[in-house]
Amino acid sequence: MSSSDITCEAPSLKPLEEALTELLNSVTPLSRPEHRPIQGALDCVLAEDIHSSIDVPGFDNSAMDGYALNIDTEQAETGQEFKVIGQAFAGQSHQGAVAAGECIRIMTGAEVPSDCNAVIMQEQCSLDGETVRIEKSVSPGNNIRRRGNDISKGDSVLKQGQRLSPAKLGVLASLGVAEVQVYKPLTVALFASGDELRSPGEPLDAGCIYESNRFVVQSMLQRLGMKVLNLGIIKDDPVALEQAFLQAAGAADAIVCSGGVSVGDADHTKNVLAKVGQVDMWKLAIKPGKPFAFGRVQGVPFFGLPGNPSSAAITFHQLALPCLCKLNGELSESGMSLRMAAPRAIRKRPGRTDFQRGVLTYSPDGQLQLEVFGQQSSGMLSTLAAANCYIKIERERGDIAAGEDIEVIPFDRWMI
Known part of the structure; x- marks a missing residue:
């Protein structure tokens, strides 16, 4: 394939990978730490x-209910007997020595006495008065969770820039950490532009549509x-747009607008943005989503999304969201990507990276299978709502035959 074929659809458009690199390089994390109790840090x-600052666990403890044994040989054999001299529960340790050939009754999580070197589960032994007979051989170290085998004192546990998940909060709690320093969440100004747009619940005039892009974007921002x-819906009016931009720049850390970034007579965003700020990027080699814009208003980053619903959602997800995460101090993480055979022929023109929508499921025999939707219009939000993955097709590729290798990207938690 020649270079002219690669760019035949849009020779002047910036490639997606180059655009994302430029976007990420253009933003610097806002350093605004604050302290929060871990209960409010999710x-x-x-x-x-x-x-x-501690070992986790802080002492040798039993991995199960049973008996903690003092074995003075390489292995305690089936039929060997031990004298029960005490007991230990979680939070109630056994006090005193345990001699060779002796044992204590012990519960899961209870501290293992220093004299004991193995635990046998209760199902593998029998009790006769104060004597335990083991029914299965056991070796020193069996069923003991050693001090610090999860986390050792001084270990690096979490890194600056990591997002606190439920499991990470649990780790903090296990360390006795009650409060952490986190970055203050961004405030993002959001509006849509278009005379034809109406909010849900309003009467739908002739030629008008209900605006949905803010609801998709706001939901992802809230999940973040x-x-x-x-700021609602702004009319296709330069004065109104200028006021919206200035209001947003004065109150937010970033601005996201959908609509008005194409080339129609009523698409004023570019001119207004050039007046009150700067335009750094305009139109990308991505489908859907070519009319994507990036710039600044009084130093505040601005992301201009296309008006078509799927285009707006995908460009926000793929371009704006990673930048907002970096602006918020978050470390970037690589998402999951699969290589699969195309289940059917897929139409595509070279020139733009294509994000088609599909569904990953399991067949009755447990094999991962892919369905690629036939309808891929940028104006259709229903297919995006039904999807759980992207089929990402490289910019230079054209039509794909059934069975050809393709990249499949499962939706992350911001999208699904």
Whole structure:
């Protein structure tokens, strides 16, 4: 395939990968740490490294209910008997020595006495008065969770820039950490532009449509833990747009607008943006979503999304969201990507990276299978709502035959 074929659809458009690199390089994390109790830190971004001040667990403990044995040989054999001299429960340790050939009754999580070197589960032994007879051989170290085998004192546990998931909060709790330093969430101003747009619940005049892009974008922003300043629908009027931009720049850390970034007579965003700020990027080699814009208003990053619903959602997800995460101090993470055979022929023109929508499921015999939707219009939101993955087709590729290798990207938690 010649270079002219590769760019035949849009020779002047910036490739997606180049655009994303430029976008990420153009934003610097806002360093605004604040302290929060861990109960209120879910999905916050850490503003500090976390090192453990303790061992976890803090003592040798039993992995199960049974008997802690003092074995003075390489292995206790089936039929060997031990004298029970005490007991230990979680939070109630056994006090005193345990001699060779002796044992104590022990519960899961209870501290194993220093004299004991193995635990046998209760189902593998029998009790006769104060004597335990083991029914299965056991070796020193069996069923003991050693001090610090999860986390050792001084270990690096969490990194600055990591998002606090439920499991990470649990780790903090296990270290006795009650409060953490996190980055203050971004405030993102959001509005849509278009005379034809109406909000849900309003009468739908002739030639008008209900506006949906703000609801998609606001939902993703809320999942990111960011605050949303929803400015509503702005008419296709340069004065109104200028006022909206200035209001947003004065109150938010970033601005997201959908609509008005194409080349129609009523698409004023570019001119207004050039007047009150700067335009750094305009139109990309991506489908859907070519009319994507990036710039700044009084220094505040601005992301201009296309008006078509799927285009707006996909460009926000693929371009704006990673930049907002970096602006919020979050470390970038690579998403999951699969290589699969195309289940059917897929039409595509070279020139733009294509994000088609599809569904990953399991067949009755447990094999992963892919369905690629026949309808891929940028104006259709229903297929995006029904999808759980992208089929990402490289910019230079054209039509794909059934069975050809393709890249499949499962939706992350921001989209699904």
